[in-house]
Amino acid sequence: MNVNYCLPKLLATWSIGLSLLVLGTGCQQTLEPPSDSSAQAQTPMSSTITVDGSSTVYPITNEIAQEYQLLDTQKPQIDVSVSGTGGGFRKFCAGETDISNASRPISKSEMETCKQAGIRYIELPIAYDALTVVVNPDNDWASDITLAELKKMWEPDAEGQVTTWSQVREGWPDEPMILYGPGEDSGTFDYFTEAIVGESGDSRKDYTASEDDTLTVRGVSRDLNGLGYFGYAYYEENLTQLKAIEIEGVAPSRENVVNSEYQPFSRPLFIYVNADALDAKPELESFVDYYLTHGRQFVKVAGYVALSDEIYNLAYEHFVDRRVGTVFEGEAQFGLTIEELLQKEAEF
Incomplete structure (x- = not known):
């Protein structure tokens, strides 16, 4: 794996009770085949999996990528870089990366840029953080x-x-x-x-x-x-x-994230996956599968709050069903209940 950004290894362990807010069956669209070749033309097609974006999410994705590489010497090269969430989305919406690490939801302008470029994405919450x-x-x-x-x-x-x-x-x-x-x-x-x-x-x-x-x-x-x-x-x-x-x-503490007391600085962390690249690159699908099924342990190693098993299972369903879009309306959501967020329809 080629890692283009160096950070110290982060060690801490805590868990989560707020993470239901972004996932729920029926809250995202089911992916349909592209109507033309524009989206496919934007999809990175090499055997390398390219990841960029948030410095906050970097330790999680990097830890998972390193462990994934150790499973098999035939695993694809995984390039994990950092340019910030905004910089990562610019590359992602230009079709330059397969996965975008994000410490906030995709913005309205980024949604529009991706849409114009034919880049469809699956929004996957992977942890919780306390700013x-x-x-x-x-x-x-x-x-x-x-x-x-x-x-x-x-x-x-x-x-x-x-x-x-x-x-x-x-x-x-x-x-x-x-x-x-x-x-x-x-x-x-x-x-x-x-x-x-x-x-x-x-x-x-x-x-x-x-x-x-x-x-x-x-x-x-x-x-x-x-x-x-x-x-x-x-x-x-x-x-x-x-x-x-x-x-x-x-x-800021594990307990105060779990009991919802640390507001408004408790926030979800995400990866956004290029939906068409999943179909074009089996190695990407395999890596994201590993990320979602083993991610909980690496989230803890990296020092963040792991989601519940139930939420990881729901995220995995969204991944398998190729449900594209975002439930965040292009901005961070403050003060909403779990029920209100689950009722939101995905936008793309």
């Missing part, structure tokens, strides 16, 4: 923060204006606030800004941005006045270098 806000471990003033304070920090109007900790909360020091976070191609960036500011992509620009979450870890761990955000597994991997802060009095 985590971190500070330097020697920071002795910030142990919790409210959503309103996060908005005050990160909204576009804060750029060049909200620059010290004391401006965010009375009693915090009059020290410069040094912010770190994902770049604009990141699904974590999209999810965070939509949850905090109310519009995906709306954020101040005067912070240290990177698609590589390890650079955020490094920056915050070295800067007493630093603050950043990323997926929970990166915090778990760096417990001695970082301090996670509570959101509205609730800490």
Whole structure:
């Protein structure tokens, strides 16, 4: 396997009770044969399986790909790369990849781009994550923060204006606030800004941005006045270098994801699979089959929250039945019940 992006191995174990939200029988369309050859022309046809997208999902897919390769020396080459969720979807909708890792649902513009290109996709939730806000471990003033304070920090109007900790909360020091976070191609960036500011992509620009979450870890761990955000597994991997802060009095943890208390930062993680490539490349179908039937154990190894067996079974049904589309309407969904999400019709 050729891995084009290096991250430290992430180790942690927790489980999930929220994962029913994106799957349910009857919520997606049944795939029909293409009416012309345009979709097939867009399908990668080599013996290599190509994967790109989210840095958050990368450790899961990479772990599974490595283990899959060990099963048989005749297995196809699997290239797993990272360009962020947005960058991954650009390649996916251009027919350049077979699988797109995503830390947010496909957006409306990406749905339209894929549709125009004849790329049909199967949306498969594979884990749950708790987006985590971190500070330097020697920071002795910030142990919790409210959503309103996060908005005050990160909204576009804060750029060049909200620059010290004391401006965010009375009693915090009059020290410069040094912010770190994902770049604009990141699904974590999209999810965070939509949850905090109310519009995906709306954020101040005067912070240290990177698609590589390890650079955020490094920056915050070295800067007493630093603050950043990323997926929970990166915090778990760096417990001695970082301090996670509570959101509205609730800490990111296995228990708080399971009991639905950690809101709005509990989020599903996905892979999107090129539906026509599944038919054209038997090796891709075999790999996705392995991913869904063995994925739970690797999700835990990578440090994320595994879905229940029932949900993995439903995801597998969607894969086998070639049900294409998304139940998320092109944006993250906040505050909806399981029942409401299950009633949604797929869009494509």
